[in-house]
Amino acid sequence: MVGMTKKKTAFWVAVFLLPNLIGFLTFIVFPLLSSLAISFTNWDLISTMEFVGIDNYKHLIADKEFWAAFTHTITFIIGYLPLVMIFGLACALLLNRKLKLRAFFRAAYFLPVVTSWVAVSLVWKWLFNPSYGLINYFLSFVGIEGLNWLQDESLAMPAIIITSVWKDIGFVMVLFLGGLQNISTSYYEAADIDGANSWKKFWNITLPLLTPTTFFVTIISLINSFQVFDQVMIMTEGGPGGATNVLVQNIYNHAFRYFEMGYASAMSWILFIVIFVITLIQMKMQKRWAD
Amino acid sequence: MEMNTVTKRSTVLQKDYQLTSLRIFKKGLLYIVLILGAIAMLLPFLWMISTSLKNQGATMVFPPQFIPDHATFQNYKDVTGAFPMLHFLGNSLLVAVLTTLGQLLLCSMAAYAFARMQFWGRDKLFLLYLATMMVPAQVTMIPQFILMKNFGWLDTYQALIVPGLFSVFGTFLLRQAFLSIPKELEEAAFMDGANHFSIFWRVIMPLSKPTLATLGIFSFMQSWNNYLWPLIVINDKSFATLPLGLSLLQGRWETNWNMMMAGVVISVLPILAVYLFAQKYFIQGMTMSGMKE
Numbered sequence: 001m002v003g004m005t006k007k008k009t010a011f012w013v014a015v016f017l018l019p020n021l022i023g024f025l026t027f028i029v030f031p032l033l034s035s036l037a038i039s040f041t042n043w044d045l046i047s048t049m050e051f052v053g054i055d056n057y058k059h060l061i062a063d064k065e066f067w068a069a070f071t072h073t074i075t076f077i078i079g080y081l082p083l084v085m086i087f088g089l090a091c092a093l094l095l096n097r098k099l100k101l102r103a104f105f106r107a108a109y110f111l112p113v114v115t116s117w118v119a120v121s122l123v124w125k126w127l128f129n130p131s132y133g134l135i136n137y138f139l140s141f142v143g144i145e146g147l148n149w150l151q152d153e154s155l156a157m158p159a160i161i162i163t164s165v166w167k168d169i170g171f172v173m174v175l176f177l178g179g180l181q182n183i184s185t186s187y188y189e190a191a192d193i194d195g196a197n198s199w200k201k202f203w204n205i206t207l208p209l210l211t212p213t214t215f216f217v218t219i220i221s222l223i224n225s226f227q228v229f230d231q232v233m234i235m236t237e238g239g240p241g242g243a244t245n246v247l248v249q250n251i252y253n254h255a256f257r258y259f260e261m262g263y264a265s266a267m268s269w270i271l272f273i274v275i276f277v278i279t280l281i282q283m284k285m286q287k288r289w290a291d
Numbered sequence: 292m293e294m295n296t297v298t299k300r301s302t303v304l305q306k307d308y309q310l311t312s313l314r315i316f317k318k319g320l321l322y323i324v325l326i327l328g329a330i331a332m333l334l335p336f337l338w339m340i341s342t343s344l345k346n347q348g349a350t351m352v353f354p355p356q357f358i359p360d361h362a363t364f365q366n367y368k369d370v371t372g373a374f375p376m377l378h379f380l381g382n383s384l385l386v387a388v389l390t391t392l393g394q395l396l397l398c399s400m401a402a403y404a405f406a407r408m409q410f411w412g413r414d415k416l417f418l419l420y421l422a423t424m425m426v427p428a429q430v431t432m433i434p435q436f437i438l439m440k441n442f443g444w445l446d447t448y449q450a451l452i453v454p455g456l457f458s459v460f461g462t463f464l465l466r467q468a469f470l471s472i473p474k475e476l477e478e479a480a481f482m483d484g485a486n487h488f489s490i491f492w493r494v495i496m497p498l499s500k501p502t503l504a505t506l507g508i509f510s511f512m513q514s515w516n517n518y519l520w521p522l523i524v525i526n527d528k529s530f531a532t533l534p535l536g537l538s539l540l541q542g543r544w545e546t547n548w549n550m551m552m553a554g555v556v557i558s559v560l561p562i563l564a565v566y567l568f569a570q571k572y573f574i575q576g577m578t579m580s581g582m583k584e
Contacts, residue, residue, distance in 0.1 A: 020401035116516035
């Protein structure tokens with residue numbers, strides 16, 4: 001009887017778990033392990049795979065293009081992260097009160113988030129058009145003329161940053177709104193009795209109590225921005241002159257344009273290590289707040 | 292004496308008046324900031340629509356025209372006639388719908404096993420699932436591509452759908468939802484001789500509708516907007532989904548911004564329509580995932 005139930009349970013576990021487990025092992029675990037293995041080889045998909053030990057990684061350390069890609073990614077993050085956080089938080093603070101049309105504003109600010117990167121990038125490429133673009137038109141009112149945004153080595157990255165900030169403000173806003181709703185109103189009531197003004201309330205109540213959310217949003221945005229790709233691929237393909245060649249664009253080029261599977265895999269593992277370290281920091285800090 | 296109270300009252304009134312006018316001023320300022328923000332967020336969309344209704348000549352004038360003199364749907368005819376934009380739309384719908392339904396089914400079944408069944412190594416296996424969540428897609432994409440090549444799946448719908456079915460995030464999210472359902476409900480059903488399948492389908496799933504909707508909307512959007520994976524596995528444009536199709540459109544009509552914007556509008560409208568009807572689930576999905584594409 002007991003044997004029967006055990007067998008029965010095993011049957012149901014198999015039915016429910018196996019379809020997912022087989023896919024998980026095939027499409028996630030196996031690729032993860034083989035990616036590490038491939039990173040120790042030279043392979044162009046056609047000739048036989050050649051084991052080269054840690055040569056790819058040695059090569060990477062001396063590869064100027066790789067370090068340039070790393071630097072471009074960091075440049076992107078330095079421009080993007082503070083802007084998207086400040087604007088996202090500002091929108092959340094403004095929309096966290098009772099307002100007419102609040103639902104409309106929230107929906108409007110969130111609209112770019114649901115739109116695909118490719119669509120957004122094309123629209124902004126058009127907005128940044130040097131001759132007929134709307135941005136240069138507006139700039140002409142303040143006497144700035146003829147900016148060559150995406151064809152200019154020093155302006156292409158700022159253009160990509162502006163586009164990315166615009167697209168992600170709504171995402172950051174929604175995460176902050178969640179955090180703001182967790183702050184008990186009793187703090188504000190107490191501050192009102194003490195006669196604190198809104199600025200003081202923001203600095204002494206909202207911002208400190210929002211710290212876990214701020215930290216979480218920073219980590220998420222940081223991880224996402226290390227993986228920046230779609231907008232770069234559509235708007236500049238890493239150009240002009242490699243000025244916007246970010247890490248993932250570089251990985252894509254080496255894997256699917258030059259077919260250097262080993263070298264590209266090694267690069268993807270460096271990216272993984274960076275993201276892994278960021279995740280570890282997050283876990284540690286989260287534990288601290290949970291205690 | 293009487294004069295005094297009157298003056299007092301009038302100063303109080305004046306102060307009151309000053310306070311309310313300050314409040315109105317602040318409120319007005321708030322609305323101005325919000326409206327400016329909304330313009331900044333919506334203007335690119337309006338500009339996209341406006342451009343899509345122009346002929347090519349009208350896109351090349353300075354200063355730009357906000358409302359086209361001669362609005363025309365010609366661009367829409369061209370990108371759907373001379374270019375297979377509608378075919379891409381169909382591909383996107385097929386891929387996004389099948390990915391979403393498949394993901395919901397496969398993830399909820401595994402989530403049920405993790406939440407409700409006892410088996411050897413269950414918690415360790417789930418930990419392994421969780422651990423893979425931090426792996427960036429770029430790490431697994433190269434071997435996944437090689438796998439597709441070896442399966443003979445390059446330039447097929449399978450390549451666009453099958454690898455996307457096994458979402459660890461979805462399994463995780465649904466397991467959480469299932470764990471929050473009290474067990475008493477099923478215990479009664481088990482007593483009545485129900486098996487795991489009927490418990491899963493008749494008790495657990497109906498009670499998890501909000502989570503299923505959230506996950507469903509989220510995976511639909513992810514699949515609809517995905518660019519990198521189709522870019523890698525699709526070469527034959529008859530299998531292209533919309534984002535890939537748009538990049539092909541860019542290659543074809545590099546400087547015809549009116550055509551490009553018509554293509555973009557076609558790709559954006561369906562997801563915006565879904566968004567307007569299911570806003571709540573979009574926002575929940577994004578908040579819970581904490582990740583984007």
